[in-house]
Amino acid sequence: TQLLEQSPQFLSIQEGENLTVYCNSSSVFSSLQWYRQEPGEGPVLLVTVVTGGEVKKLKRLTFQFGDARKDSSLHITAAQPGDTGLYLCAGGFMNRDDKIIFGKGTRLHILP
Amino acid sequence: GAGVSQSPSNKVTEKGKDVELRCDPISGHTALYWYRQSLGQGLEFLIYFQGNSAPDKSGLPSDRFSAERTGGSVSTLTIQRTQQEDSAVYLCASSLGRAGYGYTFGSGTRLTVV
Numbered sequence: 353t354q355l356l357e358q359s360p361q362f363l364s365i366q367e368g369e370n371l372t373v374y375c376n377s378s379s380v381f382s383s384l385q386w387y388r389q390e391p392g393e394g395p396v397l398l399v400t401v402v403t404g405g406e407v408k409k410l411k412r413l414t415f416q417f418g419d420a421r422k423d424s425s426l427h428i429t430a431a432q433p434g435d436t437g438l439y440l441c442a443g444g445f446m447n448r449d450d451k452i453i454f455g456k457g458t459r460l461h462i463l464p
Numbered sequence: 465g466a467g468v469s470q471s472p473s474n475k476v477t478e479k480g481k482d483v484e485l486r487c488d489p490i491s492g493h494t495a496l497y498w499y500r501q502s503l504g505q506g507l508e509f510l511i512y513f514q515g516n517s518a519p520d521k522s523g524l525p526s527d528r529f530s531a532e533r534t535g536g537s538v539s540t541l542t543i544q545r546t547q548q549e550d551s552a553v554y555l556c557a558s559s560l561g562r563a564g565y566g567y568t569f570g571s572g573t574r575l576t577v578v
Contacts, residue, residue, distance in 0.1 A: 385566050394468070394555050394569025395507075440506065442567075451520070452567070454499075456506035 355379055356443055356455035364461040368430055373458040375424045375441030382444045384417055384424045385452065389438040431462045466490070468570035470556050476576045477546055485541040485573045489558030496539050497567065498531055499555045507555065513539065514561055546577045 357376045383402045387395035401417035408415045414427040442452040469488040498510040509523035513533040533539040557567035
């Protein structure tokens with residue numbers, strides 16, 4: 353059973369465009385994280401959100417945690433080629449806060 | 465070191481041979497995790513160590529896979545009698561032990577079984 357569904361799986365857009373990727377689940381999470389992975393490297397943590405409805409901004413990236421703590425979105429404004437990579441969301445369980453599960457990721461390609 | 469270190473970065477082995485992959489976590493991180501990532505896929509959980517507790521081995525795909533963590537620090541993932549389907553990138557991560565802190569990943573070991 354895939355507990356974290358990410359959409360879209362693949363996205364290819366032109367430099368300068370805006371985009372949103374989604375992470376959805378039927379489970380409630382204690383926290384939710386977004387990672388970016390570039391080829392040949394491990395995932396790198398971008399942000400952690402812990403409060404329902406929380407919004408965090410990291411330069412051109414805006415992360416939102418759903419009110420019910422079951423879903424999240426990542427919005428990128430004016431995408432740049434350097435944003436290219438695999439974006440993974442990961443959730444921590446309410447009753448098992450030491451372990452997180454990962455979605456399968458959204459592979460983003462920004463065309464120059 | 466400042467990050468999670470994995471070695472070797474690349475390993476090519478013949479089918480049927482045993483391999484050992486090493487992970488050196490961030491000093492002070494009590495939790496250590498192994499994941500497997502096949503080409504173009506997400507992360508598959510393998511095993512998790514937390515302090516002195518018994519490891520969570522629920523993700524190991526077969527009894528050919530085992531891992532140990534010595535002295536609460538360095539971990540070794542061993543794959544016996546390797547098969548071609550074991551070819552993947554093996555990622556190690558460490559954390560302070562609570563999901564909210566996030567994981568720090570190493571760059572992985574790319575294993576190719578020929």
